[in-house]
Amino acid sequence: MSEKRMWLRGLEYGCPGAMTQVEFYTALWGLTEVARSNDAVFFRATGPEFYILALHERPWRGIVRINLGVADRAGVDALHASLSAKGVPILDAPRELTTPGGGYGFEFLDPDRRVFRLSADVARHADVADAPDRPRKPSHIVLNTVDMERMVAFLTDALGFKVSDWSEDVMTFLRCNADHHSIALVRADRNSVNHMAFEMPSIDAYMRGIGRMRTGGYPVNWGPGRHGPGNNPFAYYAGPSGFVIEYTAEVQQIDEATHQPQVWPRTPEKSDLWMTAGPPSRQMRTAMAGDPDPGWKG
Ligand SMILES: [Fe+2]
Structure with a gap:
C-alpha cells in the first residue's frame, strides 16, 4: 500500500x-x-x-x-x-x-x-473554517479493555498504529498519524468506552467552550488541566447519557524521526502539568468506566 x-x-x-x-x-x-x-x-x-x-x-x-x-x-x-x-x-x-x-x-x-x-471516499464538507469556540475534529477515543496487550498488538500489527507513550502500565497511547494519540487504551475490568475527545482549534477556543458549557449549566467535571502524555489540555464532562466527552487542543504532534515512547509516572505533577485539575472524582471515574460493552452480536 x-x-x-x-x-x-x-x-x-x-x-x-x-x-x-x-x-x-x-x-x-x-x-x-x-x-x-x-x-x-x-x-x-x-x-x-x-x-x-x-x-x-x-x-x-x-x-x-x-x-x-x-x-x-x-x-x-x-x-x-x-x-x-x-x-x-x-x-x-x-x-x-x-x-x-x-x-x-x-x-x-x-x-x-x-x-x-x-x-x-466519504463526502467532505467544503465550508471548513475554524470557529472561535467550537470543535474542529475528533481528537481521540479512549477504550477500556480487559486485555490491553491483545488490543495493542491488534492495533499495531493489523492496523499499523504506533505506540506514542504509556501511562505506567495502566494506559497505552497509540497514533495513526502525527497526532500523539487517536486511540488510547485503559487496562480495565470490562470492555467499554472511556471517553471521546473533541479538538478545539486553540487554547482560547478550549476555554470559550468551557465557558459556554458552564453558562449552560455544565461546569467541568474534571479539569481544566493539561495531561502529561500528549501534552494536551483537558476538560471532561459526563454528557446527558453519562457518556464522557472532553474538550482538548494543542495535542502533541509526533516527529517520527525523533520520537521516543516513554513511560509516564502517574504522579500529580506528571498527569496534571498545570496542577489545576487534581484527580478525577469518584463520579467521573464511574462515568469513565462505562457500561460493559455488549460488543457485536451479529
Ligand atoms: Fe482524553
Missing part, C-alpha cells in the same frame, strides 16, 4: 434517549446536526469530516462503530486483504456505504468484538 495515512473519523455511540440529546450536542457542545434517520442522529464539527459523532437509539450504552479513514479505495481494499489474511473477523466485503456522506468501506471486529469501519 503506497498511501498509509489513516485518521480517526469519529465514533458512533448507542444509548437510550439518543434523539433527545441533539440540543445538548449542538447548542452547548458546539457541533452541528448534519443528518438523521429514524433512530440515529449525526453531527459534524467545523472541519471537513462529514460526521464525527453519531448517536444511535439503543437500550444499552456503548459503541456502535468506530470509524477510521484511509486515503483511497485501494487502501481500503489493501487493508481488507491484509486483515482477512490475518484471520480478523470481517463483517462485510468492501462496498458502497449508505451512512451519511456515503463512501467505500468495510467493517471488522477487534479482539474485544468492537465494530470498526475503515472507509475512503
Whole structure:
C-alpha cells in the first residue's frame, strides 16, 4: 500500500434517549446536526469530516462503530486483504456505504468484538473554517479493555498504529498519524468506552467552550488541566447519557524521526502539568468506566 495515512473519523455511540440529546450536542457542545434517520442522529464539527459523532437509539450504552479513514479505495481494499489474511473477523466485503456522506468501506471486529469501519471516499464538507469556540475534529477515543496487550498488538500489527507513550502500565497511547494519540487504551475490568475527545482549534477556543458549557449549566467535571502524555489540555464532562466527552487542543504532534515512547509516572505533577485539575472524582471515574460493552452480536 503506497498511501498509509489513516485518521480517526469519529465514533458512533448507542444509548437510550439518543434523539433527545441533539440540543445538548449542538447548542452547548458546539457541533452541528448534519443528518438523521429514524433512530440515529449525526453531527459534524467545523472541519471537513462529514460526521464525527453519531448517536444511535439503543437500550444499552456503548459503541456502535468506530470509524477510521484511509486515503483511497485501494487502501481500503489493501487493508481488507491484509486483515482477512490475518484471520480478523470481517463483517462485510468492501462496498458502497449508505451512512451519511456515503463512501467505500468495510467493517471488522477487534479482539474485544468492537465494530470498526475503515472507509475512503466519504463526502467532505467544503465550508471548513475554524470557529472561535467550537470543535474542529475528533481528537481521540479512549477504550477500556480487559486485555490491553491483545488490543495493542491488534492495533499495531493489523492496523499499523504506533505506540506514542504509556501511562505506567495502566494506559497505552497509540497514533495513526502525527497526532500523539487517536486511540488510547485503559487496562480495565470490562470492555467499554472511556471517553471521546473533541479538538478545539486553540487554547482560547478550549476555554470559550468551557465557558459556554458552564453558562449552560455544565461546569467541568474534571479539569481544566493539561495531561502529561500528549501534552494536551483537558476538560471532561459526563454528557446527558453519562457518556464522557472532553474538550482538548494543542495535542502533541509526533516527529517520527525523533520520537521516543516513554513511560509516564502517574504522579500529580506528571498527569496534571498545570496542577489545576487534581484527580478525577469518584463520579467521573464511574462515568469513565462505562457500561460493559455488549460488543457485536451479529
Ligand atoms: Fe482524553
